[in-house]
Amino acid sequence: MPFTKINNISLYYDTYGDGAPLVLIAGLGSDSVSWFNVIEDLSRNNKLIVFDNRGCGRSDYPSGKITIEDMAEDTVGLLEYLKIDKANILGHSMGGYIAQEIAIKYPERVNNLILVSTAASTTARNKLIFKEFSEILNTDGYSDLWFKAWVEWLFTEEVQSDTAFIDLFISNALKYPYLQKPSGFDSQVNAINSYDCRSNLPLLKSKTFIISGREDILITPEDSIFLSEKIPDSTLEILNNAAHSIQVENPKAFTEAVLKFQKGLVKK
Numbered sequence: 001m002p003f004t005k006i007n008n009i010s011l012y013y014d015t016y017g018d019g020a021p022l023v024l025i026a027g028l029g030s031d032s033v034s035w036f037n038v039i040e041d042l043s044r045n046n047k048l049i050v051f052d053n054r055g056c057g058r059s060d061y062p063s064g065k066i067t068i069e070d071m072a073e074d075t076v077g078l079l080e081y082l083k084i085d086k087a088n089i090l091g092h093s094m095g096g097y098i099a100q101e102i103a104i105k106y107p108e109r110v111n112n113l114i115l116v117s118t119a120a121s122t123t124a125r126n127k128l129i130f131k132e133f134s135e136i137l138n139t140d141g142y143s144d145l146w147f148k149a150w151v152e153w154l155f156t157e158e159v160q161s162d163t164a165f166i167d168l169f170i171s172n173a174l175k176y177p178y179l180q181k182p183s184g185f186d187s188q189v190n191a192i193n194s195y196d197c198r199s200n201l202p203l204l205k206s207k208t209f210i211i212s213g214r215e216d217i218l219i220t221p222e223d224s225i226f227l228s229e230k231i232p233d234s235t236l237e238i239l240n241n242a243a244h245s246i247q248v249e250n251p252k253a254f255t256e257a258v259l260k261f262q263k264g265l266v267k268k
Helices: 032-042 068-081 094-105 124-140 144-154 163-175 182-193 198-203 221-230 251-262
Strands: 003-006 009-016 020-025 046-051 087-092 110-116 207-213 234-239
Touching (some): 009 068, 032 046, 068 182, 094 182, 110 251, 124 144, 207 221
Antiparallel strands (some): 009 046
16 A cells, blocks of 8 residues: 655555556545546556545544645645656546646646536535535434435436445445544535635636536536636536536546547547
């Protein structure tokens, strides 16, 4: 298990494949395992770098406040450790916040930017949703009911009706040995709720590909449309039969979209 010390914390990471570096940054409550379904296909043409954000998975849980800026610094620190000057950066949900912050603060580090199911700030409704999930987790701990509640926000109605898929998803989640500690979930929720880069979007210089699930009710296609309107060199693709966790429920559509962009086949 590879670990390295970045910004005074121990960060878990892994790499797969060869080719142009592609960093995958996970979302709230997720770690490097969230990319399991897409690693094989994406690593055929890329050197994939996956890792656990601070306050999640096998990485450290530092005391005190965690910010999106902190996690962006961790990502850049990992690139420095791996001697990678410039990479393609892909972020999902909260990971998209982190990816945007990297592109804003360290444009020289970013080749192409891929933003999946993400936004530039958190809506008042979502702040309440995340706060409620955090309160329940701190009171009752992880349970099948907690994950079932998340399922409604993560997947399409079609996938939600697939009992075998959902039961396996929840069972695997409950058995996962590196479930995020409630304190880490709290910290990441606070990081999401306090981040807002809307005013900086016109300053982004990287070629940007924005992916949204048409059935995403958590971070909606409208949020992605806003990004595409504000980021100068950006292209938007809204995928059918996909909701928030595209890489989990529809990995084929996810990898096809990413690889099509990398091959220059995505048109404005």
